Amino acid sequence: MMIPCRKGCGACCISPSIASPLPGMLNGKPAGMRCIHLTEQNLCSLYGKPERPSFCLSYQATEEFCGSSRNMALKQLSDLEVMTAQ
Numbered sequence: 484m485m486i487p488c489r490k491g492c493g494a495c496c497i498s499p500s501i502a503s504p505l506p507g508m509l510n511g512k513p514a515g516m517r518c519i520h521l522t523e524q525n526l527c528s529l530y531g532k533p534e535r536p537s538f539c540l541s542y543q544a545t546e547e548f549c550g551s552s553r554n555m556a557l558k559q560l561s562d563l564e565v566m567t568a569q
Contacts, residue, residue, distance in 0.1 A: 488544045492553045493517075493525030495542050498560035500568075506534050514564045 500514040506529065507519050520528045529535040548563065549556040 484546060486544050486546055486549060489549070489553060489556075491525045492549070492556055493521050493527075494549065494553060494556035494560050495539075495544070496521040496525075496527060498557055499564050501536065501538050503536060503538055505536050514568070515561065 496518040497516070498514060501508075501512040501518075503511055505512060505518065505520070512518055518527075522528055527535070527539070529539070548559055550559050
């Protein structure tokens with residue numbers, strides 16, 4: 484079930500790897516690394532802009548992925564990254 488994103492969470496911009504190029508990150512982003520477009524307030528500086536990557540556009544916040552807190556989202560998305568990388 485989809486849930487609204489928690490403002491200032493940013494877990495989806497940190498935990499997963501992104502294999503496709505991003506503006507300023509032509510080789511994508513490794514898991515666990517902050518996207519360079521994530522602000523200090525954990526907001527996406529590309530949100531709503533046409534250069535926002537398709538990977539980011541397709542992400543849907545769900546309780547399964549995001550849990551009930553930012554810390555839970557970081558853990559669950561990191562765990563999922565490890566499980567799918569094998």
